[in-house]
Amino acid sequence: MLFLRRWIANPGKVGAVLPSSAALGRLVARNVARRPDQWVVELGAGTGTVTRALLGSGIPADRLVVVEIDPDLCAFLRRELPGARVVQGDATALRALLPEGAAGNVGTMVSGIPMLTLPPDLQRRMIDAWLDVMPPDGRLLQYTYSLLSPLPAGRLGLEGRRCGIVMRNLPPAWVWSYRRAG
Ligand SMILES: C[S@@+](CC[C@H](N)C(=O)[O-])C[C@H]1O[C@@H](n2cnc3c(N)ncnc32)[C@H](O)[C@@H]1O
Secondary structure: OHHHHHHHHOHHHHOOOOOOOHHHHHHHHHOOOOOOOOEEEEEOOOOOHHHHHHHHOOOOHHHEEEEEOOHHHHHHHHHHOOOOEEEEOOHHHHHHHOOOOOOOOEEEEEEOOOHHHOOHHHHHHHHHHHHOOOOOOOEEEEEEOOOOOOOOOOOOOEEEEEEEEEOOOOOOEEEEEEEEOO
16 A cells, blocks of 8 residues: 555656565566675665565675665665665665665666656666666666566667566566676
8 A cells, every 4th residue: 555655646756556576576586696795786665575585585684775765665664674774865876875885896786666767868867877886797687567678778888688577466577687788
């Protein structure tokens, strides 16, 4: 109900009527890559379905940064996942939200932000802010309801591939993995 209420309050930012399923969270978690010293950053955590899967897959809570722009959703995440490092803020200004040592060392960025509907200049600013804190071989995972790539990979200097589809999600969703081209 909280998710639905936040969607009614801000449909453009929330971008979905229902939260993701646990099955989608697990597919995302299986595609995370990080060296032991690296961080994972989740952007647009909502009510935390994907966060739970990331933590459940063994990513240590002190190496996961959970970013959410909506204050009500942040309060919910802090209550429901007391061990998680939840940061309220805008993913466009990501560097300022990260703890010391994380910038430049984010092995995988996980995004639930509805990128498809953003204007191209905002898309560009977001991706630039994310690449800015990732090492050259860093990975970006984005999930989407779209059959096509949720990001214009070539224009953004990225290479993308589909990791898989989750039918047990309403609607079914794809997970895409991107990295810097070349
Ligand atoms: C489609 S929902 C995904 C929620 C959750 N990850 C899930 O899969 O159920 C998108 C989420 O991104 C958040 N969001 C949108 N724009 C954001 C931004 N610029 N920075 C941080 N979070 C943002 C919204 O508040 C919302 O919770």
